[in-house]
Amino acid sequence: MIKILAYVIIILIGFCISPFIIGNTGYVYIAAGEYQIETSLVFGLLGLILFYCALQLVEWLVILLLNVVINSRYLPERWRREAAKKYTMQGALALAEEDWPNAEKAMAKGAAKGELPALNLFAAARAAHHQLNTDARDKYLAEAAKDPLTKTAVNTSKTRYLIQQGNLIEARAELDALVPTSKSKTPVLKLALDLYQLQHDWQALKILLPAIKKRQIVSEEEYLKIEHLTNTALLKAATKLNEQELEKCWHWLSKAERNQAKLIAIYARGLCQYNRKKDALKLITKSLKAELDPAILSELPLLLDAEDEEIRKLLYRFEQTHEHDAQYQICLAKLAQQKRDIKSAKTHWSQACEIAPKREYWLALAQMQEQLGENTAALQNYRKAANSTE
Numbered sequence: 001m002i003k004i005l006a007y008v009i010i011i012l013i014g015f016c017i018s019p020f021i022i023g024n025t026g027y028v029y030i031a032a033g034e035y036q037i038e039t040s041l042v043f044g045l046l047g048l049i050l051f052y053c054a055l056q057l058v059e060w061l062v063i064l065l066l067n068v069v070i071n072s073r074y075l076p077e078r079w080r081r082e083a084a085k086k087y088t089m090q091g092a093l094a095l096a097e098e099d100w101p102n103a104e105k106a107m108a109k110g111a112a113k114g115e116l117p118a119l120n121l122f123a124a125a126r127a128a129h130h131q132l133n134t135d136a137r138d139k140y141l142a143e144a145a146k147d148p149l150t151k152t153a154v155n156t157s158k159t160r161y162l163i164q165q166g167n168l169i170e171a172r173a174e175l176d177a178l179v180p181t182s183k184s185k186t187p188v189l190k191l192a193l194d195l196y197q198l199q200h201d202w203q204a205l206k207i208l209l210p211a212i213k214k215r216q217i218v219s220e221e222e223y224l225k226i227e228h229l230t231n232t233a234l235l236k237a238a239t240k241l242n243e244q245e246l247e248k249c250w251h252w253l254s255k256a257e258r259n260q261a262k263l264i265a266i267y268a269r270g271l272c273q274y275n276r277k278k279d280a281l282k283l284i285t286k287s288l289k290a291e292l293d294p295a296i297l298s299e300l301p302l303l304l305d306a307e308d309e310e311i312r313k314l315l316y317r318f319e320q321t322h323e324h325d326a327q328y329q330i331c332l333a334k335l336a337q338q339k340r341d342i343k344s345a346k347t348h349w350s351q352a353c354e355i356a357p358k359r360e361y362w363l364a365l366a367q368m369q370e371q372l373g374e375n376t377a378a379l380q381n382y383r384k385a386a387n388s389t390e
Helices: 002-023 041-096 100-113 117-130 134-144 148-165 168-178 186-199 202-215 220-241 243-252 261-273 277-290 294-303 309-316 326-338 342-355 359-371 375-387
Strands: 027-032 035-040
Touching: 041 100, 041 117, 100 117, 100 134, 117 134, 117 148, 134 148, 148 168, 148 186, 168 186, 186 202, 186 220, 202 220, 220 243, 220 261, 243 261, 261 277, 261 294, 277 294, 277 309, 294 326, 309 326, 326 342, 326 359, 342 359, 359 375
Parallel strands: none
Antiparallel strands: 027 035
């Protein structure tokens, strides 16, 4: 609006002064050496304007020419960048289609002048890995590692590829370079979880378990399985070493873990191994008062002998409540055999066969019947054992 108003004012001023200009045109006299020019003021102004326009046109042409010359020097570079974008797109499509040879080839070409060459190199390494071309894969990763920002990603990728390849020793070296801790990124913890399990490095895994649970790297069910497997392996390994390692491992467990029947059974077995049967039975008795767990019941016949009456009395308190518990009946049967109470052992094996008919139970029952002279019944149970599918 202001610009239009300015134009209107200029036009009005032109209308006002035009009569004076036309009435008194004046003249311009220009002398240069032997050349003399005399013209009217209006024509002189018009010539001056035209001269200025000519200068502007020349300036524009010169700038245009310079831009063409300068840009022509960088034109091949621009072409290469455009080609890199094209190769990167082709590589991405090949990756999506799992066309690994073409994906590797396109991504490798796109890395030369690409905007993010490290991404192309990682993609090329992945494609090479799927082709089992480990030399090319490692070459791409080494090239990507030249960028300081990609060091962790390179180690993580290489560790994963080596695990998939089955080269656990080199994978562990790469993983150790990442120094897995509770503060590490989730991919690093996931790799540590997989590799430590494959290498049976339960002690290293035990240290990371709290972080794995907190980050929810695996489901709750899977975590409980891993935790139990780790604790079991640590206790068994400590039992084989010495009593001090066993105690150290046991007290390394949390309070909740020390109340788990399966771990109590392993620890009790270790205590008996180091002539601490009294402590083992005390711990087992405490556990039995809380719950009759199958892990404890299966371990009792291996720990008790004929003189351990107190814990036997404790077990017989559950005869009515656990009448249909096969593991309970088997435990009582084996304990009866220790005291050479064949009739009682036969009764409990018979109940176990009714609850869970299995070949080994039928065989045990038949053996008890043979010792009692019940040969016909024993033969029938041997036949049942032979025909059993379990």
